[in-house]
Amino acid sequence: MWLALAPAAAGGGRPAAWIPARWDGGPLELARRAGDKALANPDVGETISRWYDPATLKLLDGTPINCLLLTLSAGAGPEIEKRQRQLVTEYARRARERGLAVLGLVYPGADAAAAAVGAREAQLDGLVLEGEFPGGVAFAERLEKALAAVSSAAVVIPVVPSPLARKEARQVLAVEGVSPGVGKAGDGATAGATGGVWVDSNLWLARSFQADPDRRPVWISHRPRDGAPGIYARSIADAAAAGARWILTLDDDLRARLLHRESEALAAWKGIADCLAFFEDHAEWRGFAPFGNVAIVLDASGPNLANSEEYLNLVARRQIPYRVIYRSQLSAASLAGLRAALAFDLAPATEGERKTLRAFAAGGGLVMSGPSWGGAPKEQSYTMVAEGEGEIAVYKDESPDPQSVARDLNDLVTTPELGVSVFKAPSVLPYVSVAGGDARLLIQLVNYATEPAKSIAIWVTGSFASARLYAPGSVPLDLPVRPSGGRTEITVPALAAYGAVLCSAQRAAPAAGPVPRSSAASAGSGNLPSTRAGKQGIRGTLRAVPRWAAVPASQPPLWKRDAGIHYTPCSE
DSSP: GGGOOOOOTTTTSOOOOGGGGEESHHHHHHHHHHTTTTGGGGHHHHHHHHSSSSSGGGTTSSSSEEEEEEEEEOOOOOHHHHHHHHHHHHHHHHHHTTTOOOEEETTTOHHHHHHHHHHHTTTTTEEEEOSTTTTHHHHHHHHHHHHHHHHHOOEEEEEEOOHHHHHHSSSSSEOOOOOOOTTTTTSSSOBBBSSSOOOEHHHHHHHHGGGGGOOOOOOEEOOOTTOOOOOHHHHHHHHHOOOOOOOOOOOOOHHHHHHOOOOOHHHHHHHHHHHHHHHHHHGGGGGEEEOOOOOEEEEEOOTTTTHHHHHHHHHTTOOOOOOEEEEOOHHEEEEEEOEEETTOOOTTTTTTHHHHHHHHHTTOEEEOOGGGGOOOSSSSEEEEEEEEEEEEEEEEESSSSHHHHHHHHHHHSSSHHHEEEEETTEEEEEEEEEEETTTEEEEEEEEEEOEEEEEEEEEEEEEEEEEEEEEESOEEEEEEEETTTTTEEEEEEEEESEEEEEESSOOOOOOSSOOTTGGGEEEOOOOOOOOGTTTTOOOOOSSOOOOOOOOTTTOOEEEEOOSSEEEOOOOO
């Protein structure tokens, strides 16, 4: 029913244009957090109590934030709920005068009818449901009916785990995420089972929704690790690199200092705003096609979706570029030009799916799948079965350990076949995309450590004439490119939280000074050498692309495996 309704107000534009910030406050927020140890600090309580003073709206001046999430209902006492609605109604009116969209935060314990009345009174554009509600999605359905009954067109946006979000028919998909960083402590290099660095990231999550044919806005929800250096820039980039948006959430200490207009807090706030603006200035990048020579087939309605998502997560942790293919989209065209396909979600595969994957393998591809393909081993985890010019890795288990599969993939597919590889930066995860018929390759790098990554080496199979580094708050920097044995080598001298390397097949004009808004990503264009002409080139279009040129067997080894998750150059 709600799909036919438009937002109640025009503030902030349509939902796809909303840049959200959690702006919780007021007496209801204090009551909701009554047991929170943070309230032992009187400054925190004062900040929450005063956050809906109209003066706080001035913080938004000059920022791209255009959507506020205000505390609306949490099932507290009638008097507190009434005072909160009155406060939100007045604050929302002032926010709309500034052209902002305003959404209400609704928590478990809230009454659907009362929340709907509050949304109508405050003329809210939407209601965001956060937390575990009795009956799950049933509460959202009751709320939608209650909104319709009071003639409110507010959209309902439940914040849910990603397996549920994939099944939601919503204008905005809001997904529970993790606070990004290295290990669980937020600093230092915590070793994972792979021997590399364990990274908590939402980058894989944001990228996985790009395969959704509806391409709806995706919001990632998490609270930042308090005090972690660079956490805001990292959280913004962690979502935005793959086209999603983090629901900006400020920690209590920063909000208290902002309320008192402390200079260091205001400088940090400006840095946050600059980072948000950077991704809006480069909105063109959201239209680039995801790149990967590896595909992971995902059944969004499968019985074990949470486990299936771990393949996406752990393959990304190994810095392997990949594309997601929804099971409904699996075809010869969607697999064209790829090197490998993980198909564990096809259990069992239909006859048509088996035919498609066998043809892919017969043409030289690698398929990784479960025992339903036949010939599964009894002892070892998988066995290789020849299929035409390619192979099928048949695993003993229907849903093998995702960490083992990610490791096996790194062993079975060589570095040049991956297309893009990152070295000397275990805390950095890449997201790679292409545009202009492969003429432009964009390598976005997110650093999850608190310390800058230095001297990051990037190897790109194919020939590129120029590479330019973009980062929030910095002038674009032209990077030297070095052709070497069918690849292009690039070095990023230093990376704080985020940087994007835009490679072009033609030499770009020299970077000089700040780049105008919405034009930085357009630097460089041209035609990449085609593999049909016998040259190696980066391949990133979604359909009808040529297969990679083979690496000659006589070529001396250029890569060697270390004990962790990376290849390192051999001496030349």
